[in-house]
Amino acid sequence: MARRLAPEVNAGSMADIAFLLLIFFLVSTTIETDYGISRKLPPPENQEDKTFIKEKNLFQIEINQANRLFVEKKPIDLKELRAAAIAFLDNGGGDKEDSCSYCRGLKEATSSDNPTKAVISLINSRETSYATYVAVQNELVAAYTELRNREAIRLYNVSFIQMKEYVKDVNYSGDKLLLREQIHKILSMYPDQLSEAALNEEQSLNI
Amino acid sequence: MSKFRKKQNSELPAISTASLPDIVFMLLFFFMVATVMREDTLKIENNLPIADQTEKLDKKNLVMNIYAGKPSSRYAKNVGTQAKVQLNDKFADVKDIKSFILAERDAHREGEIPFLITALKVDGDTNMGLVGDIKKELREVQALKINYTTRQGNATDNRK
Numbered sequence: 556m557a558r559r560l561a562p563e564v565n566a567g568s569m570a571d572i573a574f575l576l577l578i579f580f581l582v583s584t585t586i587e588t589d590y591g592i593s594r595k596l597p598p599p600e601n602q603e604d605k606t607f608i609k610e611k612n613l614f615q616i617e618i619n620q621a622n623r624l625f626v627e628k629k630p631i632d633l634k635e636l637r638a639a640a641i642a643f644l645d646n647g648g649g650d651k652e653d654s655c656s657y658c659r660g661l662k663e664a665t666s667s668d669n670p671t672k673a674v675i676s677l678i679n680s681r682e683t684s685y686a687t688y689v690a691v692q693n694e695l696v697a698a699y700t701e702l703r704n705r706e707a708i709r710l711y712n713v714s715f716i717q718m719k720e721y722v723k724d725v726n727y728s729g730d731k732l733l734l735r736e737q738i739h740k741i742l743s744m745y746p747d748q749l750s751e752a753a754l755n756e757e758q759s760l761n762i
Numbered sequence: 763m764s765k766f767r768k769k770q771n772s773e774l775p776a777i778s779t780a781s782l783p784d785i786v787f788m789l790l791f792f793f794m795v796a797t798v799m800r801e802d803t804l805k806i807e808n809n810l811p812i813a814d815q816t817e818k819l820d821k822k823n824l825v826m827n828i829y830a831g832k833p834s835s836r837y838a839k840n841v842g843t844q845a846k847v848q849l850n851d852k853f854a855d856v857k858d859i860k861s862f863i864l865a866e867r868d869a870h871r872e873g874e875i876p877f878l879i880t881a882l883k884v885d886g887d888t889n890m891g892l893v894g895d896i897k898k899e900l901r902e903v904q905a906l907k908i909n910y911t912t913r914q915g916n917a918t919d920n921r922k
Contacts (some may be wrong), residue, residue, distance in 0.1 A: 570779070580797055590914055591813075591882075595906055595908070599902050599904070682890070684887055685893055686811040686812075689813055690811065690813070
């Protein structure tokens, strides 16, 4: 009587089934990239064309059709662009109301007055490759981030990148409102000012 | 003595494969959880450029994807090798971007509309002319928040 147990189910094929599913998911998996450089486009009205920008407050970057880089008409290597952009933004050569108390640049008269006045102009040809354009954008973002990090560490003892991560972090223990205010303060010290006006001019000629 | 001899003669015991399904299931669950199904079937080459100053796009449902690049080899016969825009699953014209954005906005709640981000997934070899045209269309339809989707890495590797 005790011998009559239910026969054991053969589980040997379970591995096969699991393998089948595993292979399906392996094949269908795509590691989706959702990282990127976030940018804000200027609104459609061409108001910026009317505003007057002093020559010395303008940092002209040009990428030609052969993907060569020119800063203020002089050829430059991509690796040097970040340092050049930082030197320009952080110059702080202005006086009186244009003076910049936190800048640590060379204070040259020929470069920008104040980071809030400094505008980076990026001009590219229609034949420029997108990869080069993104590389240049990347270096410009890096330049801003480096300056913002420096100021954030000086003022609040935490890097700007870290502050931005804290804002997104649900488990952050500190005061988020204060944090947002601090981020805003840093952003107003080094605001993003990128103009791609020439591209639009060129486009309007094409149409 | 007899005991000793018995051991010598016996064959190696078969390795139990009973835990094999467990291991496979473990892998299976990992891939099931980690898998993100691609929403659009790519008809273009999409070799994204590399950058390191990137931000993560958190809310996937608020991202609108615009792809651009050279058509893949199997479509090249029909549509040529010029870089093209792809919206959803179809090749599209630059002019179609406006209606695409408006349709995407319609699909979202009104409160979500200001947070919509357009992700430009553009092949690195594409000319900036096409990208500039896309950006111009986006500006006209007030879709100003954009994201140049990239791979993670050193930006100077782009020029190879």
